[in-house]
Amino acid sequence: MLNKEQIAQRIAKEVKDGYYVNLGIGIPTLVANYVPENLNVEFQSENGVLGMGPFPFEGEEDADIINAGKQTITTLPGASFFDSAFSFGMIRSQKVDLTILGAMEVSEKGDIANWKIPGKMVKGMGGAMDLVASAENIIVAMMHTNKEGESKVLRECTLPLTGVQCVRKIVSNLAVMEVTPNGLKLLERAPGVSVEKIVELTEAPLLIEGTIPEMQFES
Amino acid sequence: MLNKEQIAQRIAKEVKDGYYVNLGIGIPTLVANYVPENLNVEFQSENGVLGMGPFPFEGEEDADIINAGKQTITTLPGASFFDSAFSFGMIRSQKVDLTILGAMEVSEKGDIANWKIPGKMVKGMGGAMDLVASAENIIVAMMHTNKEGESKVLRECTLPLTGVQCVRKIVSNLAVMEVTPNGLKLLERAPGVSVEKIVELTEAPLLIEGTIPEMQFES
Amino acid sequence: MIDKRVADSQAAIAGIESGMTLMLGGFGLCGIPENCIKALSQSQVTDLTCISNNAGVDDFGLGLLLKGRQIKKMISSYVGENAEFERQMLSGELEVELTPQGTLAEKCRAAQAGIPAFYTPAGYGTEVAQGKEQREFNGKMHILEHAFQADFAIVKAWKGDYAGNLIFRGSARNFNHPMAGAAKITIAEVEHLVPVGELDPNAIHIPGIMVQRIFQGEVYEKRIEQRTTRKK
């Protein structure tokens, strides 16, 4: 089973040279730490930043320079600032090559639910609905099961949806899965996790073709 | 009868302190010359300039700084440049207080035709359709009659329309007229021009209440 | 030059009345019009509808107006970070209309640009689409969204001049840009108010025509919500 850092590390392998990438809050934010330095990648933050760099050194925080998680950040050479309307304009017009976000539930058709649990305090969808409705390439980073051990990868989402038929891949602590026209395809399994275990913990049926390789981590 | 300069001079009296004004090509452009210096007025050009100043001195023309008539211009302190989408955004959202433009025909309901003569080479509507569809305060500067001596102030326009029920006032070489819910109201007559003459040269019926004053020119 | 200066935050908020709809710029606590919010919190205005991406924290930003029970309804994309907000929302005292962030921004921009309505894919297939017209364009489903209608827009910029021209700094631009000029009256508070001629006309983000009142904010706390750093 992967921990959160390892999920981020595995997702980082999906980032290609020349990609503009939007990272959601939580595990997705960690992905930036694992993108190889030889790749030219720029991170977009939907509050109006392109070319995000690492956190500032202590004492160098700037209240005017934050990311969508409201964290103080820095920018790299070539960065730019823009307004929220323009920012979501570039998201809707599919200029962002890869969007990585968390989810409470994902369905085999690629539906995603990640913003609302009926009966609980609802904080809002933020920019997630715009991102999932627009992006061509969406990877979900999530724990495969909830605290009760129940699958979060489902035939149908039970929670209110954030977007329909939009998720391309799921990277969980157990597996890498791809949403295909025929259903959810198991691509890789976490080190030490058997295909049987994954099938057992996945409510949605999985397409399993040939031998499913174990995820590889360089470092 | 007024000449073109005098039409501009009369229209300049409609410009109030604090107005943002868009001037069309032709007579409207001349209006800027007659706005009293003690009024704070800014001229908008729909190609993306606010705060237009006079023409540049010879040798100081800048190919990047032109007005919507494609003439080289200067800008005044407080000026700004913006793009065409933003420019028409401010026009549609009625930030421009007064729009002055020319016309081939105006109807008593305030319809305007100023862009197309069937059978002749059509150059296009430019920004006129956006301006007349959006502005609350539109003044037309025009000759009262065409070269054949026929009225250009009509019951119904005969040429393809630029906009419907949008003109507020007409200042011609003969008269100042206002579009009211009851029809076209004669407000002023040009020096030396009788009410009878105006009525004769106006195809649309005119509302005439009391004595119609002669236009006053200070200078 | 058309002079847009008013004396201070008190003068700036003149005319804001109970029951009105306000747009307020900012993302989290970044770029919020903190002086106008403080002035409103000291006023008797109540029953406000506030269009703002977020709702501040308990003791800063819109949290101040929530504490004073001055807000009837919030139109936002993400709320919380605020115990009093949660209490009022769960008790039904406060109405909340959650809107996707990009749609929220575009509904402001539409008002700013005189576009009454537009189609967006955001929210299709979710409860956000309920009751809205849905239509296919280029093989993809979209929903119809309308421009906001607000009485006042209150924005915060880094620099401004007497004519109302604005320049933002960093990610504090956010919703301040599409809200400027998107309401009947736009109030701009700035950190630095300068005479006309000092701002580069090419670098102005919002032309003064979009702004009716401008003043230099009395005090800027510019609180940081998530102070994240790395060691040297």
Place this chain on the structure above:
Amino acid sequence: MIDKRVADSQAAIAGIESGMTLMLGGFGLCGIPENCIKALSQSQVTDLTCISNNAGVDDFGLGLLLKGRQIKKMISSYVGENAEFERQMLSGELEVELTPQGTLAEKCRAAQAGIPAFYTPAGYGTEVAQGKEQREFNGKMHILEHAFQADFAIVKAWKGDYAGNLIFRGSARNFNHPMAGAAKITIAEVEHLVPVGELDPNAIHIPGIMVQRIFQGEVYEKRIEQRTTRKK
């Protein structure tokens, strides 16, 4: 940094094929991508649909492509100033779709912003509205307009950096701004191409993400269409 540099105008226009739809920035001759236009005029590409506010003059700007009979259709708000244009239009060789200038700009901006369609009051009650959906909003009639769909957008900026970030100068911004990122591929030609880090991130008009190719134009004539001056 994602490097968007290409060698020159020849390299920049690679992939532009006969029958494609192009957006070209500029207002009159101000801010037109003159180097790309020249390169196109030297290519064998024909049957182009050009979205451009104007159509150049006989021997400059899009007039060069008209002269070579490379344009099948113009989508513009104002044409003329061009005898060859007039001849081709009147003879039926050239198709012309006239569009109100603000609608033209907003159809570009809609494409840039992923908005498939929007309502505008411009053209209501005129022949521009024929065949279009009409709808009342807030007591006023509007017509439905759609985002443009173009293969290439060709824009011209004053400065740009290797990452494709653009800064415009004066009124040469015009349609270059809403066209950047509004087509499948955006080509930017600039007067000054600089390394990343030299442009102020606050002053960038178009972020590099909207631009796929950038180069410093070989020669800029920057012709003036109406040279108007006053005496000293």
